[in-house]
């Protein structure tokens with residue numbers, strides 16, 4: 001009997017059965033049963049993604065129907081109580097390829113460009129986690145994200161995605177495009193200005209390599225501290241202190 005769980009570093013994958021919403025086939029897939037919390041020391045790159053220790057972990061974020069190839073986020077499938085080793089076996093595709101199928105499904109069902117961009121971006125990260133080239137993935141993510149940013153009706157955090165777009169351009173070596181996008185990032189992105197300035201300089205210097213975020217930036221971006229009013233108000237005037245004593 002095969003084990004339902006497998007552990008990769010501190011992450012736990014679980015074999016489960018799900019129903020395809022498109023063709024209703026019940027098939028086996030893996031889902032992330034446990035993800036260790038992020039800390040300021042987690043490996044995060046400047047495009048704001050957490051580096052995972054194995055491509056199977058990222059691939060488990062999506063499920064792919066082996067019968068009709070419908071592929072989307074795992075949350076888009078209903079779980080089925082059938083023991084997973086009795087269900088239809090998962091399609092045998094490379095981890096990153098699942099994200100290509102997710103982009104295809106997104107196109108078929110008319111999903112928004114941002115959703116398609118996020119599948120492509122995850123494909124690029126999964127490819128790198130598998131030791132494969134990410135260039136084609138980044139080009140695809142760039143096309144979809146550009147289309148999402150040009151959609152006036154889309155109300156997402158445009159400024160933060162401008163920054164991501166800058167990173168995509170930088171990583172594919174389009175340094176002019178990268179600078180153009182970094183220049184459109186404002187405080188609504190809720191990103192440290194020094195980070196945006198640093199990445200713009202990296203683009204100007206012609207650096208197309210992935211860059212790890214220092215822990216202080218991971219902390220500032222992913223664990224923002226509540227604003228301490230005492231710090232803003234400054235020390236209380238002496239007269240006030242006297243009154244309260």
Ligand SMILES: [Zn+2]
Nearest residue numbers: 020023065068
């Ligand atoms: Zn299906």
